[in-house]
Amino acid sequence: MYANLWVLVALSIWWRRARQHFSIDAPRMAVRARLPWPWRAVVGVALLTIVAGMWWWGFDFGQIFGGFNRKDLETKLTTLETAEEQLRAEAVSLRIRSSELESELAMTRGARTTLSKQALELQNENSQLKEELVFLQKLVADSNKTVGLSIQRLAVERERDDAWRYSLLVVRGGNPVVDFDGQMVLQVAIAPPPGASAPFRQPSLTLPDDQPETAAALKLKFKYYQRVEGTFRVLPGAQLRSVTARAFESGQGSPRASRNLVFP
Template sequence: MPQTLRALGRRLRQTFGISAPRMAVRTRLSWRWRAFALLGGLALIAGMWWWGFDFGQFLGGFNRSAVAEKQARLEADAATLKDENIRLRAKLAELESELNVTHGAQTTLSRQALDLQNENTQMKEELAFLRKLFSDTGKPGTVTIQRLTAEKDRDDVYRFSMLVVRGGNPSDEFSGQLTLLANVAAGGHNSTLTLPDDQPDTAPALLLKFKYYQRVEGTFRVPNGAQLKSLQARVVEPGQATPKATRSLNLT
């Protein structure tokens, strides 16, 4: 009996005594709570990492807000410079257009000035010629043809010019008409054109009415492919068969 009690006491000590094995009471969590806990832990770790990164940049002299402000200022400056560039390009195009207009006007004025200078020189030469001509003219009533010219103006068209001058110091006007005899060659054959009879549209240019002198200019047509060989001008008074003056021009 005493042995049995001792054995029972020893078993109780082994079970509930200091040397008894430890027991752990654990609460069983579902997988949802475990997932939430895991995500929360990861978020906490990421936040701590980001805070540490930002704090490390701050300690290293890097200020994110200052950089963002500087970037915004640089973007604003770039936009301003872009607008200024567009404005300057438009101004440059306007100035180039004005320069082209000015250059064109200067070119036109230079050409007009040169034409006027040439015309002035020609008028001076003609004035000197007329003075000499009047001083050398014969007795009053004589008529002469001076400076007879003829040149090709375009295909099958020739331009002529001459100066008809009266001698002396006439007091009345001379009235008459010029007659042109144009000798032309085409295809190995020669023919003569009589103006204004063969081309009535030339009659107005051949009418004469002047006191001292008259410049006569005009054009006439020749047959297709024909070449002008010679030209003769005659001054004829109304009702007179004999020419009052004659001048010939040989072009060959």
């Protein structure tokens, strides 16, 4: 019964609306002109801009509300980039400083090595001077007893494979009045290098005749004593048999003193 009643009510409402729509009491209709297409394009672009702005605004706010802030992140990135540049600059400065310290350390080590070498050389020279002082004191005491010229010491040692160094001391005893003026002459007997099969071309050497550049070192000009030192050249690997040193006075053909050194 109630179902039939509801059906009748619905039909009555529908009939009333349909009659109102098609009768003279229907709602008025308005006729409007359509917008030109340029205006419609402008309106469309404006709507799209508004929609995009609303979307971006909502996206930013959604990130902020969700705990993600783009501006804060950009600020942090800028801060990190600045800190990175500072660290890079500090790293470059530290590298330069490290290189400077390494150079200073190398210079310090080199200077220390040089100073140690010089100290050792000075120590050896000091010891040698002390020995020579004792020797000269004894020599002076003995020279007062012996009048004349003498060669008190003769030493020869290899300096390089093709060079030998000599050192000798010429002493004049008594109480001389004028300086002694003369020349030393060295006669060197040379042996071939061990194992040499070819004929040896340098069995002997006379200085300074065979090597004129040694004449200045062999010049004698002194009153009481003179140390004579120098080097002479030989064939590479050659050995010495003996060295004879003779002291000649200027204008004299016979030696005033001589000394011989034989090598084993």
